[in-house]
Amino acid sequence: MPVDPLHSAPRTQRAAPSPGGPSTEGAPTAAGTDAVEVRRSARRRRTVSAYREGDRTVVLIPARMSDAEEKRWVGVMLDRLAAQESKRILGDAELAERAGRLSAQYLDGRARPATVRWVTNQNTRWGSCTPAEGSIRLSHRLKGMPEYVVDYVLLHELAHLLVPGHGPAFWRLLEAYPRTERARGYLEGVVAAGRLPHLPAARSE
Structure with a gap:
């Protein structure tokens, strides 16, 4: 997995607690x-x-x-x-609408997928896309995970519609999203906990 050069979301300094307090x-x-x-x-x-x-x-x-x-x-x-x-599961139509909002907010609306949908046959990656078709697919295993995690995977695939690989140009597209590292850490934690088999970074086809 390539190094993600983004910063963690800002945290204010925690004051040292008094014993037991x-x-x-x-x-x-x-x-x-x-x-x-x-x-x-x-x-x-x-x-x-x-x-x-x-x-x-x-x-x-x-x-x-x-x-x-x-x-x-x-x-x-x-x-x-x-x-x-995050109990309400997004349907395909809502997922596509969410992708549109993310593209507008973080990619200047340049990524315009033709279809965005959940799939149940994607067990070796979190998401995938086919730039030639403009299609994005998210693994059903993401359902029920925090919204910022789903948003990250969506944005990751939206960026792949513009840049196919994981080079510097790709990661620059994600710099505006403040929770990239947190979302990546969450997904890596899921894998480490053994709840899922090892999944490589989402990639294009």
Whole structure:
């Protein structure tokens, strides 16, 4: 997989928490840039949980958890919540409409697919496209994943309608999308967790 030169979505600096006390971390969620409050508990031994509270997300973790573990679990729980909240599955027509909006927002409307649809026979990649036909296909395995992940795969294939390979020109097309690295990390995490076989980067046909 080629190196993605994009930056992670911006995060505000987290203040060091007092022992056993809460810490607040500004981290983007799938719905926007809601704040994240991390609450440490000496009574909590191993479990981690999270819930929405107004315009912020509260993540509950054991007090002994390291800063690195806290950062990793905050990301995991944000993605789990986003997946749970993304219950409405887009149909093919809605998927095509979404692709049109993404093209207009990030590619100046230059990518104009003729068809965009879900497929169930695509188990070795997340998405594919045929530039000559202007067709884009997304694996049904993406259904139920956070919207920003589906958007990334859509945008990835839209970019392939303009640039077939994964060279610098291709990745420059995706620079405007702020969640490329986060989406790639989510998909790589799914593979690493063993829920799916190893899937290579989406590619053109």
